[in-house]
Amino acid sequence: MFIVSIDADTCSGCNACADGCPAHLLKFNGEKTEVVGDETECMGCESCVTVCPTGAVSITEM
Numbered sequence: 717m718f719i720v721s722i723d724a725d726t727c728s729g730c731n732a733c734a735d736g737c738p739a740h741l742l743k744f745n746g747e748k749t750e751v752v753g754d755e756t757e758c759m760g761c762e763s764c765v766t767v768c769p770t771g772a773v774s775i776t777e778m
């Protein structure tokens with residue numbers, strides 16, 4: 717199981733991570749992008765980690 721989290725202080729709100737998420741877990745809230753729904757539905761593909769320019773996304777394997 718993988719859990720995704722976004723550090724709101726580090727996120728620039730570029731929203732680059734959201735489009736590539738196959739689980740549709742990442743959504744722009746008007747200022748930042750945040751995890752919506754069940755963060756444990758993350759597939760661990762690391763697409764969001766790879767594309768994030770600020771290192772704001774963390775994936776934890778449980």
Ligand code: SF4
Nearest residue numbers: 727728731733749768
């Ligand atoms: S790619 Fe990184 S900086 Fe851009 S919205 Fe996603 S978490 Fe924030």
Ligand code: SF4
Nearest residue numbers: 737758759761762764
């Ligand atoms: S690792 Fe993949 S499935 Fe998980 S939040 Fe990032 S893009 Fe979505």
